[in-house]
Amino acid sequence: MERKHSRVRQRARSSEGAGDRSRWWALLSFGAAVCCAAAIGGLAARDSSADYAGLEQPVWAPPAGVFGPVWTVLYAMIAISGWLVWRRGGFGSALWAWSAQLVLNAAWSPLFFGAGQYGLAFADIILLWSAIGGTVLLSSRISRVAAILLLPYWAWVSYAALLNLSIWRLNA
Numbered sequence: 001m002e003r004k005h006s007r008v009r010q011r012a013r014s015s016e017g018a019g020d021r022s023r024w025w026a027l028l029s030f031g032a033a034v035c036c037a038a039a040i041g042g043l044a045a046r047d048s049s050a051d052y053a054g055l056e057q058p059v060w061a062p063p064a065g066v067f068g069p070v071w072t073v074l075y076a077m078i079a080i081s082g083w084l085v086w087r088r089g090g091f092g093s094a095l096w097a098w099s100a101q102l103v104l105n106a107a108w109s110p111l112f113f114g115a116g117q118y119g120l121a122f123a124d125i126i127l128l129w130s131a132i133g134g135t136v137l138l139s140s141r142i143s144r145v146a147a148i149l150l151l152p153y154w155a156w157v158s159y160a161a162l163l164n165l166s167i168w169r170l171n172a
Contacts, residue, residue: 023087026083026086026087027079027080027083030079030080030082030083030086031076031079033079033082033099033102034075034076034078034079034082034102035075036106037075037102037103037105037106038071038075040106040107040109040110041071041105041106041108041109041110042109044109044110044112044113044114045067045109045113045114048064048113049064051113051116052064052113055167055170055171056167056170056171057163057166057167057170058163058166058167058170060163061163061166061167070156073152074152074153074156077149077150077152077153078098078102078149078150078153080146080149081098081135081139081143081146081147081149081150082095082098082146084139084143084145084146084149085098085139085142085143085146087143088142088143088146089142089143092142093138094135094138094139094141094142094146097131097134097135097138097139098135098139100131100134100135101128101131101132101134101135104124104125104127104128104131105128107124108121108124108125108128111124112164118164118167118168118171118172119168121164121168122161122164122165122168125157125160125161125164126161128157129154129157129158129161132150132153132154132157133154135150136150136151136154
């Protein structure tokens with residue numbers, strides 16, 4: 001009888017390890033999804049420093065070198081937030097909203113930097129801002145930490161939306 005219980009405990013320990021591994025693989029998957037969005041934006045924005053500097057900008061516009069470090073931190077927080085929601089709630093409405101905001105995020109740089117379509121980029125960033133808000137709301141029902149992790153992102157996108165609008169109006 002003791003031998004049987006020992007095998008059950010051993011199986012439970014090995015399945016716990018598999019669960020831990022799958023959780024970490026899932027985190028890597030969320031990181032990869034965010035990296036894809038970042039890569040799309042990065043490709044669209046590469047070699048755009050001179051273009052950005054040549055635009056008429058409001059006095060409160062940050063230098064181009066600020067964007068990379070800020071987005072690196074925000075993208076890490078976005079990935080962890082999505083992962084936390086997935087761990088606690090599976091793939092439901094909160095993760096659909098998370099996915100939608102990530103797609104809108106990826107679309108902004110090609111519109112703004114790649115195509116120079118500041119008006120379309122502004123429309124995209126307004127949709128992005130709304131999608132982040134929906135993601136925060138839906139995530140808060142599943143994981144308070146996941147929702148809180150998105151708040152700096154939402155604040156930065158708020159700032160970026162005002163900057164986008166200003167650049168659009170100043171360069172029309």
